[in-house]
Amino acid sequence: MGETVKVIGAFDSPFSHRAEVALCLKGVPYELLLEDLGNKSELLLKHNPIHKKVPVLLHGDRAIPESLIIVEYVDEAFQGPPLLPADPFDRATARFWARFLDDKCSTPFWLSLWTEGEVQQGFMKEIKGNLKLLEGQLKGKRFFGGDTIGLVDIAASGFAHWLSVFEEVAGVTLATPEEFPDLCRWGKEYTSHDTVMQCLPDRATLLARFTAKKDIFVSTVKSMAPK
């Protein structure tokens, strides 16, 4: 097609990574525009006026927000290895688990890190239960997508690379190899994949940045946790 491709993203964001990895897997060159989320740019606000969030994919004159929608768009707009299966039932299953990650895992995960005491125990139980359900989808395969990375792997990538960083900063253990053997094995497969490594933020840098922001993270939770 030859049109310019850009990703408005953020260094720390696993959602931003989803957009990037989809493009990398398709072999599509792109320019990464990094946002300071504390001071959002005109460009971001113009192209995602509704949610004002990263990532946003810019393809020619088209703007596509919402990471999972971006992944499906990239799959459909560009040649290259498919990110979703061909069979309609398998596609529905992949979409189900991708949505599960966003709807059922993100929030309890975040809350399990920064709350305390009994409240924290409750969220930890919830996220571990949901991660177990997710792990059940691996069924001995290399990736959720089978032999190659697919939509669910991309959607779950936060739990491959960001999970242990957050665990370290929060002083919390959620997923040990003993309790989650398949999930941890998958995490290693994902983060050591050649193409994925091209767009994974450096772990040490993430650790330093999140450690510096710990107080801010704890304060976000106060407005989120149910009374």
Added chain:
Amino acid sequence: MAGEKRKGLQLLDFWVSPFGQRCRIALDEKALPYEYLEQDLGNKSELLIRSNPVHKKIPVLVHDGRPVCESLIIVQYIDEAFSSSSSLLPSDPYARAQARFWADYIDKKVYDCGTRLWKTKGEPQQQARKEMVEILKTLEGALGDKPYFGGDEFGFVDVAFVPFTAWFLTYERFGEISVEKECPKLAAWAKRCGERESVKKNLSPPEKVYEFIATLKKKFGIE
């Protein structure tokens, strides 16, 4: 697990659910015969729990014994598994992304805010009213001057939103929002969709939705 897989389509659903109605409309738009199985949500059936073990929610579409869950995923599945009849999603990738974006927006915003409209009072209800007007105006902006959200043809976003039009009366009476006044183009779109067979057949009459919510309010002790 071996055993007979029931052939054909079954929809596990609850009569007033706008999410279930999305699926019914999509099935009728594609002229697909199916068995409707009303579920008792206070006493969930083994079939429902087995078909949707993760969420235990309706709607669930069972096709040749295999369950598909989550209404928008079901609608996309219907579109893709029965692709010979007219499409609900456009073929252009960008148009598809836009359709998915608005359907996702509707999912994130409408039901939750609508629930707060009738479940709360005082300040939280005022806030919900303000938000709902904003949501409806945003959707009206996305519709623009087109007959349907996707353009000239009834499609994915229309299917995603039209069941909520049966709730406008409830929003009006409990939330004091007039869609006709605030968003006349949206009100006109609702009327236009209401003329389609699939919509006429599957939307709950607005008075029935209102009665249902009024009963729930009494049950929860919200006056």
